[in-house]
Each structure stands twice: as structure tokens, then as C-alpha cells.
Amino acid sequence: MKELTYHRAEDAASAVALVTGDPDARFLGGGTNLVDHLKLGVTSPTTLVDVSRLPMDEVAELPDGGLRVGANVRNSDLAAHPAVRRGWPVVARALLAGASGQIRNQATTGGNLLQRTRCVYFQDVTTPCNKREPGTGCSAIGGYGRYNAVLGASEACVTTHPSDLAVGLAAVDATVVVLGAGGERRVPMGDFHRLPSDRPEQDTTLAHGELVTAVELPASAVARRSTYRKARDRASYAFALVSVAAGVDLDDDGRVRDVRIAWGGVAHKPWRAAVAEEALRGKFLSEESVREAAEAELAAAVTDEQTAYKVPMVRNLTALTLTSLAEGATR
Amino acid sequence: MTANEVTPTPIAPRSIGTSLLRRDGVEKVTGEATYAVEHPVTGPDGQPPLHAWLVTSTVARGRVVTVDATAALAHPGVVSVIDHTNAPRLADTSDAELAILQDDAIAFRGQIVAVVLAGTSESAREGAALVRVEQEAEPHEAVFDEDSPTYAPEQVNGGSETDTLDGDPDEALARALVTVDATYTTPHEFNSPMEPHAATALWDGERLTLHDSTQGPRPVRGTLGPMLGLAEEQVRVLAPYVGGGFGSKGLPHAPEVAVALAAMTVPGQPVRLAVTRQQMFALTGYRTATRSHVRFGAHPDGRIEALRHDTVSQTSRIKEFAEQAAVPARVMYAAPHRATTHRVAELDVAVPSWMRAPGEMPGMFAHEVAMDELALHTGLDPVELRVRNEPEVDPDTGNPWGNRRLVECLRSGAERFGWAERPTGPRATVDGEWWVGTGVAASTYPMLWMPGNVARVRSLDGGRYGVAIAATDIGTGARTVLTQIAADALACPPDAIDLDMADSDLPFGSVAGGSSGTTSWGTAIVAAAQQFRADHGDHPDPGVETTAASGQYAAMDGHALHSFGAVFCEARVHRYTGEVRVPRLLGVYSVGRVVNPRTARSQLLGGLVMGLSAALFEDGWRDPRTGHTVTQDLATYHVAAHADVKEIDAHWLDDVDELSTPMGSRGIGEIGIVGTAAAVANATYHATGVRVRGLPLTADHFLE
Amino acid sequence: MDAEITLTVDGQRRTVTVDTRTTLLDALRERLGVTNPKKGCDHGQCGSCTVLLDGRRHLTCLALAVAHDGAEVTTAGGLSGPDGALHPVQQAFLEHDGCQCGYCTPGQVCSAVGVLDEIRQGHASHVSEDLEAEPGLTDEEVRERMSGNLCRCGAYAGILAAVKQAGEQAGEQAGQEGAA
Incomplete structure (x- = not known):
């Protein structure tokens, strides 16, 4: 870790100005990922601008029934919030499936979205990694690949995004509110994270110095009837092998009026399974119909010996998640 | 000191068989138990500890061409960088795992090639990151599969026959x-004990004192002493609390040599080395x-x-x-x-x-x-x-x-x-x-029973007994069960036993490994206690003592x-x-x-x-x-x-x-x-x- | 770059100079000599460094000390009374042998205190069937909530019994106070 200059931000605008003006400056939130990376040498800023005490820690109900979540709301507080539990169970479930109780007390909403891949090579500065050091190569290709992507990977990077919350937010069409030097902009979750292409160093569409200030959750019937399921090695405190965030809205006959499916552990970003969603609209939800829809989405999957399991795993888990939601399960 | 060898006889269980509370439980649940780098060790003139950080190889086989410490030494707080060109020479380099910093050979990825000493752990870590090690890679083989060429070893671990x-x-x-x-x-x-391998070393010019996270203070002393060109008695190893080991702390590994060598470059100044969790995967056995x-x-x-x-x-x-x-x-x-x-x-x-x-x-x-x-x-x-x-x-x-x-x-x-x-x-x-x-x-x-264990029993004031052996409690409960064994062997309550252990200056205790600890140390304690009673009777004067080595009790033959x-x-x-x-x-x-x-x-x-x-x-x-x-x-x-x-x-x-x-x-x-x-x-x-x-x-x- | 910060550690106000790179864990262990929280991984993967930070369980290895200027830290050492009397959670750990090597134990103890508080506040967990119902002090709930604290000695059965015992005692006490 290089020597560091530390600034405690007075307000969001000045924090943005400080970081925008210094390519070696970073925002510090809960610190659960950044402090880890400082110690590993994965990132070497010379200046930290601490935004963790800025008053972005409110969960406010919006006039249209939606929710505005301040970027500094801690993961545990968001999961415990009555409105989230009631109106966006997939968000609460995704949060509770991630990390540990201690880390959830510490990690922020904004920081969770910005956490970086857990690829073993990304985290080890003695190995080549295009995401950490552009142009050095991808060690995960031909290396350890159990957690690698099966959708949307590139020759430059095959890793996956580690967040559970982000998958939940992708399923409910959340909007990320961002403050930059030029003012505020609103980014739909689907456009927030990106696929690696030939620029894997860029996890998101944020510019340097842009600060996540809030996340907005629109109210919807699919969000109210939603859940999150995660397959992993350990029963707790483990990153996803694959995960499924899903919500459904059925008509009186039990046909799908609307459905949302997002997958974790399969791509460089939360993977919104739009093809599968489209295939299910107007249909009855059965294991067969969901499997078929998931397979259509997975037609584009590229696997190897180490990742082949992810295709049947995410297909099966999607079938289970949606059919149990249709049956009225609460988890 | 050679102690008389005594073969004990069976003892009547009184405390044995009861669920005495863990003797060191209060220290553990409060966090007051002190592990290897937690001892407030200072030098003779109050010098605070330096922090050591390991620099390791990144090729699987080859040699170190140069170690460029310029940038590291320029970093505030960095005191020195030790590599194979300036490290103290070892007297015995026959164990290639332990003979680090003696030559330019790299035998595996993650091998120690330099040690950085600094005033704080932050500067030690950054100093290590700034050391530039130029390595020349040679062809290596790291794949273990059906095609790997194999040989028949002379014997297998534990001394058993190969075939x-x-x-x-x-x-x-x-x-x-x-x-x-x-x-x-x-x-x-990988053993992965919760306490990473760690040690605090102090070389005062005569004696090396090592607060080590080890399953065997005496085996560490017995290995390090000759390697460092010291008499065994010049090395003192203490391990009052050890945060697990499961075998990985049973034998000394390269980090213990690294901290000892580093300490010998700064007489009078303690050196702390905490191996990182990542480094454990290459340096501490598996x-x-x-x-x-x-x-x-x-x-x-x-x-x-x-x-x-x-x-x-x-x-x-x-x-x-x-x-x-x-x-x-x-x-x-x-x-x-x-x-x-x-x-x-x-x-x-x-x-x-x-x-x-x-x-x-x-x-x-x-x-x-x-x-x-x-x-x-x-x-x-x-x-x-x-x-x-x-x-x-x-x-x-x-x-x-x-x-x-x-x-x-x-x-x-x-x-x-x-x-x-x-x-x-x-x-x-x-x-x-x-x-x-x-x-x-x-x-x-x-x-399994380990020969050579020696225990000392001393009578103290007020009907109490001091029992000493260089055993370790790595979480097994040894501190508790040895107290019970001593109590029953002396026919006194466990609260009358002051057990002294985990210090290589005490009578010889073998490694806490192979499920042999209680068997071997306990047998020695019983031998010493029975000899103590034979020497001094049931009402000994305070201060009298007996030291005895245990003969082979187990009917293994x-x-x-x-x-x-x-x-x-x-x-x-x-x-x-x-x-x-x-x-x-x-x-x-x-x-x-x-x-x-x-x-x-x-x-x-x-x-x-x-x-x-x-x-x-x-x-x-x-x-x-x-x-x-x-x-x-x-x-x-x-x-x-x-x-x-x-x-x-x-x-x-x-x-x-x-x-x-x-x-x-x-x-x-x-x-x-x-x-x-x-x-x-x-x-x-x-x-x-x-x-x-x-x-x-x-x-x-x-x-x- | 150095910075001076003030922490309240186990009830004592302490002012300390830290490097801006110093973690809260290293500030406690290496600068203040408070070694009750342990360093098992230094990367948020084991829970040994858990303390109560401003009343909530928190890892100290993933926190920069300078960012927590003014914080109130309670370690396992500060949970016991000034007379050395053990906290009910600590006493239960002792009785159920919820520790072996003892290295993860201070973190487990602090985490357990946090868990009982989170359950009392009605927070759901990953294993709660109903997100909106009051969670019970069940085996499943305690195991899930304690999962951020690894124990390689495998003392989990004793830890579970200890956390439940301490939680039930606290519940009974609260019930009695409520009745009175």
C-alpha cells in the first residue's frame, strides 16, 4: 500500500470535485473491498476521499410507491428495512445471501455495486490480469476457472461479477443515481455494469470521479412477488456459483403477465435473462416451460471443463425459483 | 541434564474422567490469551519490535539474478532488506526447505527470497512490494497426474515400510x-489454522528468544539451534498459546528461520513476523x-x-x-x-x-x-x-x-x-x-508414544505442586488434561497443580502431533510424579523436586x-x-x-x-x-x-x-x-x- | 502520512497516531497493544477480528483507522465486567467449550453478542422463512448468522449451544423485566 492522503468529504459535490481532479484518488465508502485491495496492491491510489459519513444514509419512500436508497445505507439496514422486505423481497434476500453479518453491517449500497471481481488472478498482483493491468493478459484463461463466466465473456477477460445485491437490483429494474462534475445522472441497472469486451478494466459505465449517491427501486407487482436463490459451495459466507433473482406477476388464470429473471455468477455483470423472460410471457410456469426458456437464454453460453456445470445449474435453479414463486413460496 | 528413566505404573482416575473446565478458557473467551506476535517484547534498552515482511519467488524453478532493494529502502520506515547476498550464514544447510537466503536457487513458487524489516507493518508491507527481484526461470514440472514419473521412497512418513x-x-x-x-x-x-504462522524473535548476542506459534518448542529449538550454529540451550522457544496447527506447526518451516536470521541482523531489537494467509499456502506445509x-x-x-x-x-x-x-x-x-x-x-x-x-x-x-x-x-x-x-x-x-x-x-x-x-x-x-x-x-x-519426554515435579507451599514439561496446548486441551493427570498421579486435587509448559527451557516435551501428546507427556508426568512420591513421600517439604524421564510404558512390541x-x-x-x-x-x-x-x-x-x-x-x-x-x-x-x-x-x-x-x-x-x-x-x-x-x-x- | 485519532476502546478514551494506511485492527493490535481482536486472514474472510463498533459487530481488518476517528470499540476484553466477571456469552462459551485454540474466539464472542442483538431487533436472515416475521433463536438461525466467523478447530457445536444459552437467558431476563 502506497502512502496515502486521507480527506473526509464535507459534501458530495466537493468529494466529486476532489476525485475528478486527481486520477490517483478514490472514494472510500464502507471499505470492505477497497481496503482489501489496498493491502493486496490491487489498487494503489495516493488519495482517499472518505464519503462514508456523507448524509446519504436514508431509505425514503417515493410518491409513486418506489423507494430511494441512499448510497451509504448499510447492507444490513437495507435488508432489515420493512419497506424492502415487503415490496422488494428479492433485494432483501440477495443482501442476506451475501457476505457475513459483520460485512453487511459495514458494506454500503453503493459500494456493493462497485465491488470488483473475486477472480483469484485479479487479486494476486504477481499474475497477469487485463482487468488489473490492461494488456498483460488473462491468467484465468487456461487457469483456475470454476467461477468464470459462461455468458458475454471476451478474450480479454472471463470473470464474473461477485455482487448478490446487484443481481437483485437488476431483476427489479433499479436505477442508479450518480453525481459527477457535470451534475446528476440516472443510470438504469442494466446499463450500469458492462461486459468486459476489450476493456475489462472498466467494470461499470461510471467515469472517474462519478459518485453513486442513491439507488431507486420502482414499485411493481413482480418486485412484490420476488425472491433470490443462490447456489454455492459452503451453505453460507461464500460467493455464488450461480444465483437467480426472479419475480413474477401472474394473471387470474395463472399465466405470466410479467416476469423478471436475472442471473449471478454467469457473466461480468448481472445477467438479465431477457430471452427467457420473453419466452415465458403469457405462459404457465412449469419446470418444463422455465427450463426451456432458460435454455433459450443459455444457447449463447460458452463453457469449458471447469464451467460446464453452470449451464444446467442455473437452468435448474431458475426452474425451481420461478415455480416456487408461482406456488406462493416466501423464499 | 539427563533424567533417570522411570517406567510408570497405572494410576487411579479421580480427576481423570471428569469434565474440568478448560484451564485457559477465560483467557480465550476474553481475548486475553497472548499469541506469537502479541507478546509485548522489547529489547534490553526498551527497543520496540521491528516488523518483518517476506518477499517470495514468483517462478516455480530458477534462480534469483538480483534483488534490488533501492526503492524499498527509500520508503519511509524501511530499515533493511535481507536477501541471499547479505543474510547471516547458516551452519547447516542440509534441509533445503529451511536453508533460506543462503543461495540464489529457487525451488518453488512462493519461496522466501528476501525479508524486509521496517518500523511499522504498513511500511514493511509496502517495502516488500517495492523490492524488485529479477528471477531467471528454468523449466519446471508442477503437474501431478497419472503420467508423473514416480519412485519408491526408502520409507514413508512415520517410519513405516514403503511396501x-x-x-x-x-x-x-x-x-x-x-x-x-x-x-x-x-x-x-491446507491445514489453515486460524492463527497464521507467526513469531517474535529477539537476539541479544548470546541467546535467541522466539515466541513462536508452534506445536513443539523443543523440536523447534532442536532444529534451529544447530542450523544457526548455536548450542540448543542458546535458543529459547515459547508458545503459551497457539492458534491451531493441525500438523502445519509440528515441524519448523522456513518463516521461523527467516525471523531468526532477521533478528540476528539487529541484536537487541525484537522482530515480529506474521506470515500472511496467502503466503501460508506455499510456506507452511500442506x-x-x-x-x-x-x-x-x-x-x-x-x-x-x-x-x-x-x-x-x-x-x-x-x-x-x-x-x-x-x-x-x-x-x-x-x-x-x-x-x-x-x-x-x-x-x-x-x-x-x-x-x-x-x-x-x-x-x-x-x-x-x-x-x-x-x-x-x-x-x-x-x-x-x-x-x-x-x-x-x-x-x-x-x-x-x-x-x-x-x-x-x-x-x-x-x-x-x-x-x-x-x-x-x-x-x-x-x-x-x-x-x-x-x-x-x-x-x-x-x-503413538514419543520417547524422551521428561517431567519435573516440585512441591510448593500449601500442599501445591509445580509440574513442568515443555508440552504445548494448541487447542487440544493439553493444559487441562495434563493438570488432571498430574493431580491423579500425585493424588491431589487439580487445583493444587501449577502446570508449567510451552517453554523449551523446561524438561523435554515432544511435539503435539500424531495424537501422541497426552500419551507421551502424560506418561512422563506420571513417571515423574510416582518417582517424586518414592523420593519424597506423601508429605514432602516445600522445594523438593524430582525430574524423571519416562521409560516405554506402552506394550507396543x-x-x-x-x-x-x-x-x-x-x-x-x-x-x-x-x-x-x-x-x-x-x-x-x-x-x-x-x-x-x-x-x-x-x-x-x-x-x-x-x-x-x-x-x-x-x-x-x-x-x-x-x-x-x-x-x-x-x-x-x-x-x-x-x-x-x-x-x-x-x-x-x-x-x-x-x-x-x-x-x-x-x-x-x-x-x-x-x-x-x-x-x-x-x-x-x-x-x-x-x-x-x-x-x-x-x-x-x-x-x- | 500520519494522523492522530481518538478511539474509545473498551470504555477507555485513547488517542493514537496512525499511518493513514493503518487498519483499525492494526491500530488496536500494533499501536495500542489491544490484541483481543485477532488477525486470521486480514481480508474479511474469517471473522477473527470482529469487534462491536458503535454497538454493531464489525470487522476491523477491512476498516481504515483514520476513517473511524471517534468510534467506540468494544472488544471481547471489554465485554467482561470491570471486576473480571464474564459476559453471559463468554460464560456460556466456557461452559459449552465453544473454543479450542482460542484464536477465533474473541471474534466469535463479539459476533454472538451482535447476533443476539440483531435477532432481538427482528432482523431476518438468509434462512428465515418469512422476511417479515420475528426470527426465532433456532439452531438454523444461529448457525447462519454466526457463519462469518470461521473456526478451524471445529468448535461449532459448542458455540451454537453457547449462543443459544446466552440468548435464552437474555430473553428470560427481558421477559421478567417486562413482567415486572
């Missing part, structure tokens, strides 16, 4: 009516991967006529460690025709070493899954199959058993577990989203002394994701008399948990391109978390083993891990009909 042969197993296998012929694998597994080819030839009634267990493991080219995975097959079951072999592949990799039940753990995974396959082929219940193959005498030596009660463990466990209600065939039970199955496996571990057990497991395999969970795990053991039921239960449960962890998760993945274990932290090398351990229980038979120790006990540290992974694997087969012959039992094996 054994009785009768004509190949001929008997060829004519057997029922056979099992399969290959079983276990991956590289259980090598194993591949066991197991063949059984049996009669249709299940009796095994012939068995072969041929095992291959790998070691580092610079130091041999031969995991004795085929050794348990020599004692488990009766079979007139039998062969066991060990072969080893030499690779350019980190040095493997002891991990809880070396040999027995991977070997019994293979052996006991193979038994499950034999049960299937013969149509016998797996418990009944084992009962039918119960040997009357030790098949290996022909000696009578000291106390073999495997069948009782199996029967008692089966009853407690509800084994009788088990559906015979696989894939018979579905509960919601889960396939459900049950499995059983046997476990075994030899009684005429008997086969082993512990046995049976593990029962219920496994659930998720029908959609293949995830494996274990809702029930039960071990029933015959381990001699249990000295302290509270701490013994923790030891046995801990072994079961580690076996469960190996069954489901543990997998050190080595990148063949670099010889680097890339799963080098606790987020990628998974060990069982709380949610993975559900209903778990350990029981033991009412036992007294007077052939092994004067306490009637045998060791209990390892046996809990033995057989456990096989029981889980057998349960997953019963749940799903999918036979997995390699650990860990990850979800991908069971996906449909």
Missing part, C-alpha cells in the same frame, strides 16, 4: 468372484494430493480374500515427504493375500508436510469408499460387510490386538443413528428439493495398539443444483479412557468437522503454469463454516487401555477426521446413485 506383501494378491484377485477395482483421489489440502488404486477380491459372502492398496503422492524436489496413505489398509481388515505400496512423484512445488492424520485421512477415504462399493457388489449391508472382515489379530504384524473394538463402534453407532431404517438401495429417498442418503465408514489411528471408530452420515444432495449438505454426522470411537469428556468431545467433533470440510469443500488448486496454489485465501480455499455443521455428535465406548498408558488413555486428536470424508461420500452415493471417487464432493458431480 508390504503377504501371499499372492494378484493371483487371488484374478480368481476372486467379486471384485472392486477403482482409483480414488484426494486434492492438496497435505499432498493422493491417488490410491484400491483392489478387493472377495467371496460372495463378503469375506475379502485379497486386497491391494497402491498409492501415489507428490513431494517437493528439494525435500521428501511421503504421505503414508496405504498404511491403514495394513490393519483394517482380514485378507490372506494383501499388498500395499507407496510411490512418490518429485515436482518443483512447495514442500508438503503433516496435516491432521497424514496417511490415514486420504488413505481411509479410498479404502472406505471401496468398502462401500464392495458392499454394493456383494449385496451386504455396509456395517455387516465390515463385521465379516474383522481380523482376529493384526494382519500386519500378527500381534494380538491391544483393544480393537471396531465392531462395537459400528453396532453402537448404527443403533444411535437409526441405521436399521435405511433403504438398501441408492436413490431411494426424496425430501422436497433434496435427495437423501446415509453412509458409514470406519476409522482408525495408531497409538507385543501388541497392536490402535484406536478405532465408526462414522455415520446423512447427506442431502440438492436435486436442482447438486449442492451437498450434511444434516447429521455421528462418530463413535474406542480411544481408551477419556481423560476429560468436555475437551475430548471438542477434539473428536473438531476432527469430524475437518473431515466434513475436506469431504465437501477443500481443494487447493495448483496452476500448472506456475506451480502456484491460486486458491490461497479463506474465500477461495473453503473450510467448513458454521452453517455447514448441523446435527453433529461424538460418542465413545467405555474403555480403559492399560497397555498403552498409565492413564488408560490413547490419543484422540486425529481419529475424528479419519473415515469422515468416506462416510459423506458413501452417503451421497446412497442419496443419488452417483459414485464420486475424488474429493471434494462439489455440486457439479451431482447435477442432472
Whole structure:
């Protein structure tokens, strides 16, 4: 870790100005990922601008029934919030499936979205990694690949995004509110994270110095009837092998009026399974119909010996998640 | 100092058999217990400690061309950088794992090539990052597979024979009516104690004092002294609290040499070295991967006529460690025709070493899954199959058993577990989203006694006794059970015992390893206590003392002394994701008399948990391109978390083993891990009909 | 770059100079000599460094000390009373032998205190069937919530029994106070 200059931000605008003006400056939130990376040498800023005490820690109900979540709301507080539990169970479930109780007390909403891949090579500065050091190569290709992507990977990077919350937010069409030097902009979750292409160093569409200030959750019937399921090695405190965030809205006959499916552990970003969603609209939800829809989405999957399991795993888990939601399960 | 050798006689249990609270429990639950880098050590003139940080190689084989410390030394707080050109010379470089910083050779990735000393840990870490090591890579081999060239070691770990042969197993296998012929694998597994390897060293110009995280202060002293060109007495090793070891702290490793060398460059100034969790995966030992080819030839009634267990493991080219995975097959079951072999592949990799039940753990995974396959082929219940193959005498030596009660463990466990209600065939039970199955496996571990232990008993004021031996408590409960043993040997209450341990200046104590601690130290304490009473009577004057070495008590020459057990497991395999969970795990053991039921239960449960962890998760993945274990932290090398351990229980038979120790006990540290992974694997087969012959039992094996 | 910060550690106000790179864990252990929280991984993967930070369980290895200027830290050492009397959670750990080597134990103890508080506040967990119902002090709930604290000795059965015992005692006490 290089020597560091530390600034405690007075307000969001000045924090943005400080970081925008210094390519070696970073925002510090809960610190659960950044402090880890400082110690590993994965990132070497010379200046930290601490935004963790800025008053972005409110969960406010919006006039249209939606929710505005301040970027500094801690993961545990968001999961415990009555409105989230009631109106966006997939968000609460995704949060509770991630990390540990201690880390959830510490990690922020904004920081969770910005956490970086857990690829073993990304985290080890003695190995080549295009995401950490552009142009050095991808060690995960031909290396350890159990957690690698099966959708949307590139020759430059095959890793996956580690967040559970982000998958939940992708399923409910959340909007990320961002403050930059030029003012505020609103980014739909689907456009927030990106696929690696030939620029894997860029996890998101944020510019340097842009600060996540809030996340907005629109109210919807699919969000109210939603859940999150995660397959992993350990029963707790483990990153996803694959995960499924899903919500459904059925008509009186039990046909799908609307459905949302997002997958974790399969791509460089939360993977919104739009093809599968489209295939299910107007249909009855059965294991067969969901499997078929998931397979259509997975037609584009590229696997190897180490990742082949992810295709049947995410297909099966999607079938289970949606059919149990249709049956009225609460988890 | 040579002490008289005394062979003790059995003692009457009074405190032994009671659940005395852990003697150091209050220090542990408050966090006041002080571990290796937590001692407030200062130099003679009050010098604060320097912080050491290791710089390690990034090529698997080659040499160090240059170590450029310029940038590191320019970093504020960095005091010095030690490499092979300026490190103190060792007097003995015969152990290539330990002889670090003596030449430019790189033998594996992650080897120590420099040490940075700095005033704070922050500057030491950054200093290490700034050291530029130019390395010249040479071709290396880091892949262990079927094609790896192997050789036969002279002997295997523990001093056992490399190969054994009785009768004509190949001929008997060829004519057997029922056979099992399969290959079983276990991956590289890492001890991963919660306290990373660490030490604080102070060299005052005469003496090296090391607060070390070790399972054996005396063995560390005995190794480091001669290497450093010092008399053994010039090295003092203290380890009052050790945050786990499971074998990895049983032998000194390179970091202990690094901190000692670093301390010798700054006389009078303490040096702290905390190995990082990541560095542990290359520097502090691990259980090598194993591949066991197991063949059984049996009669249709299940009796095994012939068995072969041929095992291959790998070691580092610079130091041999031969995991004795085929050794348990020599004692488990009766079979007139039998062969066991060990072969080893030499690779350019980190040095493997002891991990809880070396040999027995991977070997019994293979052996006991193979038994499950034999049960299937013969149509016998797996418990009944084992009962039918119960040997009357030790098949290996022909000696009578000291106390073999495997069948009782199996029967008692089966009853407690509800084994009788088990559906015979696989894939018979579905509960919601889960396939459900049950499995059983046997476990075994030899009684090990270490010679040379010496204890001192001194009478203190007020009817108290001071008892001293350089034993260590790495979480086993040794501090508690040795107090109980001393109390009973002296016929006084445990509260009258002041136990002094974990200091190499005390009388010789052997390593806390091989489930030999309580056996070896306890026998010495009993010997010294009995001699003390003979010397000084029942009402000794304060200040009188006796020091005695224990003669061999255990009747090892005429008997086969082993512990046995049976593990029962219920496994659930998720029908959609293949995830494996274990809702029930039960071990029933015959381990001699249990000295302290509270701490013994923790030891046995801990072994079961580690076996469960190996069954489901543990997998050190080595990148063949670099010889680097890339799963080098606790987020990628998974060990069982709380949610993975559900209903778990350990029981033991009412036992007294007077052939092994004067306490009637045998060791209990390892046996809990033995057989456990096989029981889980057998349960997953019963749940799903999918036979997995390699650990860990990850979800991908069971996906449909 | 150095910075001076003030922390209240186990009830004592302490002013300390730290490097801006110093973690809260290293500030406690290496600068203040408070070694009750342990360093097991230094990367948020084991839970050994858990303390109560401003009343909530928190990892100290993933926190920069300078960012926590003014914080109130309670370690396992500060949970016991000034007379050395053990906290009910600590007493239960002792009785159920919820520790072996002792290295993860201070973190487990602090985490357990946090868990009982989170359950009392009605926070759901990953294993709660109903997100909106009051969670119970069940085996499953305690195991899930304690999963951020690894124990390689495998003392989980004892830890579970200890956390439940302490939680039930606290519940009974609260019930009695409520009745009175």
C-alpha cells in the first residue's frame, strides 16, 4: 500500500470535485473491498476521499410507491428495512445471501455495486490480469476457472461479477443515481455494469470521479412477488456459483403477465435473462416451460471443463425459483 | 541434564474422567490469551519490535539474478532488506526447505527470497512490494497426474515400510468372484489454522528468544539451534498459546528461520513476523494430493480374500515427504493375500508436510469408499460387510490386538443413528428439493508414544505442586488434561497443580502431533510424579523436586495398539443444483479412557468437522503454469463454516487401555477426521446413485 | 502520512497516531497493544477480528483507522465486567467449550453478542422463512448468522449451544423485566 492522503468529504459535490481532479484518488465508502485491495496492491491510489459519513444514509419512500436508497445505507439496514422486505423481497434476500453479518453491517449500497471481481488472478498482483493491468493478459484463461463466466465473456477477460445485491437490483429494474462534475445522472441497472469486451478494466459505465449517491427501486407487482436463490459451495459466507433473482406477476388464470429473471455468477455483470423472460410471457410456469426458456437464454453460453456445470445449474435453479414463486413460496 | 528413566505404573482416575473446565478458557473467551506476535517484547534498552515482511519467488524453478532493494529502502520506515547476498550464514544447510537466503536457487513458487524489516507493518508491507527481484526461470514440472514419473521412497512418513506383501494378491484377485477395482483421489489440502504462522524473535548476542506459534518448542529449538550454529540451550522457544496447527506447526518451516536470521541482523531489537494467509499456502506445509488404486477380491459372502492398496503422492524436489496413505489398509481388515505400496512423484512445488492424520485421512477415504462399493457388489449391508472382515489379530504384524473394538463402534453407532431404517438401495429417498442418503465408514489411528519426554515435579507451599514439561496446548486441551493427570498421579486435587509448559527451557516435551501428546507427556508426568512420591513421600517439604524421564510404558512390541471408530452420515444432495449438505454426522470411537469428556468431545467433533470440510469443500488448486496454489485465501480455499455443521455428535465406548498408558488413555486428536470424508461420500452415493471417487464432493458431480 | 485519532476502546478514551494506511485492527493490535481482536486472514474472510463498533459487530481488518476517528470499540476484553466477571456469552462459551485454540474466539464472542442483538431487533436472515416475521433463536438461525466467523478447530457445536444459552437467558431476563 502506497502512502496515502486521507480527506473526509464535507459534501458530495466537493468529494466529486476532489476525485475528478486527481486520477490517483478514490472514494472510500464502507471499505470492505477497497481496503482489501489496498493491502493486496490491487489498487494503489495516493488519495482517499472518505464519503462514508456523507448524509446519504436514508431509505425514503417515493410518491409513486418506489423507494430511494441512499448510497451509504448499510447492507444490513437495507435488508432489515420493512419497506424492502415487503415490496422488494428479492433485494432483501440477495443482501442476506451475501457476505457475513459483520460485512453487511459495514458494506454500503453503493459500494456493493462497485465491488470488483473475486477472480483469484485479479487479486494476486504477481499474475497477469487485463482487468488489473490492461494488456498483460488473462491468467484465468487456461487457469483456475470454476467461477468464470459462461455468458458475454471476451478474450480479454472471463470473470464474473461477485455482487448478490446487484443481481437483485437488476431483476427489479433499479436505477442508479450518480453525481459527477457535470451534475446528476440516472443510470438504469442494466446499463450500469458492462461486459468486459476489450476493456475489462472498466467494470461499470461510471467515469472517474462519478459518485453513486442513491439507488431507486420502482414499485411493481413482480418486485412484490420476488425472491433470490443462490447456489454455492459452503451453505453460507461464500460467493455464488450461480444465483437467480426472479419475480413474477401472474394473471387470474395463472399465466405470466410479467416476469423478471436475472442471473449471478454467469457473466461480468448481472445477467438479465431477457430471452427467457420473453419466452415465458403469457405462459404457465412449469419446470418444463422455465427450463426451456432458460435454455433459450443459455444457447449463447460458452463453457469449458471447469464451467460446464453452470449451464444446467442455473437452468435448474431458475426452474425451481420461478415455480416456487408461482406456488406462493416466501423464499 | 539427563533424567533417570522411570517406567510408570497405572494410576487411579479421580480427576481423570471428569469434565474440568478448560484451564485457559477465560483467557480465550476474553481475548486475553497472548499469541506469537502479541507478546509485548522489547529489547534490553526498551527497543520496540521491528516488523518483518517476506518477499517470495514468483517462478516455480530458477534462480534469483538480483534483488534490488533501492526503492524499498527509500520508503519511509524501511530499515533493511535481507536477501541471499547479505543474510547471516547458516551452519547447516542440509534441509533445503529451511536453508533460506543462503543461495540464489529457487525451488518453488512462493519461496522466501528476501525479508524486509521496517518500523511499522504498513511500511514493511509496502517495502516488500517495492523490492524488485529479477528471477531467471528454468523449466519446471508442477503437474501431478497419472503420467508423473514416480519412485519408491526408502520409507514413508512415520517410519513405516514403503511396501508390504503377504501371499499372492494378484493371483487371488484374478480368481476372486467379486471384485472392486477403482482409483480414488484426494486434492492438496491446507491445514489453515486460524492463527497464521507467526513469531517474535529477539537476539541479544548470546541467546535467541522466539515466541513462536508452534506445536513443539523443543523440536523447534532442536532444529534451529544447530542450523544457526548455536548450542540448543542458546535458543529459547515459547508458545503459551497457539492458534491451531493441525500438523502445519509440528515441524519448523522456513518463516521461523527467516525471523531468526532477521533478528540476528539487529541484536537487541525484537522482530515480529506474521506470515500472511496467502503466503501460508506455499510456506507452511500442506497435505499432498493422493491417488490410491484400491483392489478387493472377495467371496460372495463378503469375506475379502485379497486386497491391494497402491498409492501415489507428490513431494517437493528439494525435500521428501511421503504421505503414508496405504498404511491403514495394513490393519483394517482380514485378507490372506494383501499388498500395499507407496510411490512418490518429485515436482518443483512447495514442500508438503503433516496435516491432521497424514496417511490415514486420504488413505481411509479410498479404502472406505471401496468398502462401500464392495458392499454394493456383494449385496451386504455396509456395517455387516465390515463385521465379516474383522481380523482376529493384526494382519500386519500378527500381534494380538491391544483393544480393537471396531465392531462395537459400528453396532453402537448404527443403533444411535437409526441405521436399521435405511433403504438398501441408492436413490431411494426424496425430501422436497433434496435427495437423501446415509453412509458409514470406519476409522482408525495408531497409538503413538514419543520417547524422551521428561517431567519435573516440585512441591510448593500449601500442599501445591509445580509440574513442568515443555508440552504445548494448541487447542487440544493439553493444559487441562495434563493438570488432571498430574493431580491423579500425585493424588491431589487439580487445583493444587501449577502446570508449567510451552517453554523449551523446561524438561523435554515432544511435539503435539500424531495424537501422541497426552500419551507421551502424560506418561512422563506420571513417571515423574510416582518417582517424586518414592523420593519424597506423601508429605514432602516445600522445594523438593524430582525430574524423571519416562521409560516405554506402552506394550507396543507385543501388541497392536490402535484406536478405532465408526462414522455415520446423512447427506442431502440438492436435486436442482447438486449442492451437498450434511444434516447429521455421528462418530463413535474406542480411544481408551477419556481423560476429560468436555475437551475430548471438542477434539473428536473438531476432527469430524475437518473431515466434513475436506469431504465437501477443500481443494487447493495448483496452476500448472506456475506451480502456484491460486486458491490461497479463506474465500477461495473453503473450510467448513458454521452453517455447514448441523446435527453433529461424538460418542465413545467405555474403555480403559492399560497397555498403552498409565492413564488408560490413547490419543484422540486425529481419529475424528479419519473415515469422515468416506462416510459423506458413501452417503451421497446412497442419496443419488452417483459414485464420486475424488474429493471434494462439489455440486457439479451431482447435477442432472 | 500520519494522523492522530481518538478511539474509545473498551470504555477507555485513547488517542493514537496512525499511518493513514493503518487498519483499525492494526491500530488496536500494533499501536495500542489491544490484541483481543485477532488477525486470521486480514481480508474479511474469517471473522477473527470482529469487534462491536458503535454497538454493531464489525470487522476491523477491512476498516481504515483514520476513517473511524471517534468510534467506540468494544472488544471481547471489554465485554467482561470491570471486576473480571464474564459476559453471559463468554460464560456460556466456557461452559459449552465453544473454543479450542482460542484464536477465533474473541471474534466469535463479539459476533454472538451482535447476533443476539440483531435477532432481538427482528432482523431476518438468509434462512428465515418469512422476511417479515420475528426470527426465532433456532439452531438454523444461529448457525447462519454466526457463519462469518470461521473456526478451524471445529468448535461449532459448542458455540451454537453457547449462543443459544446466552440468548435464552437474555430473553428470560427481558421477559421478567417486562413482567415486572
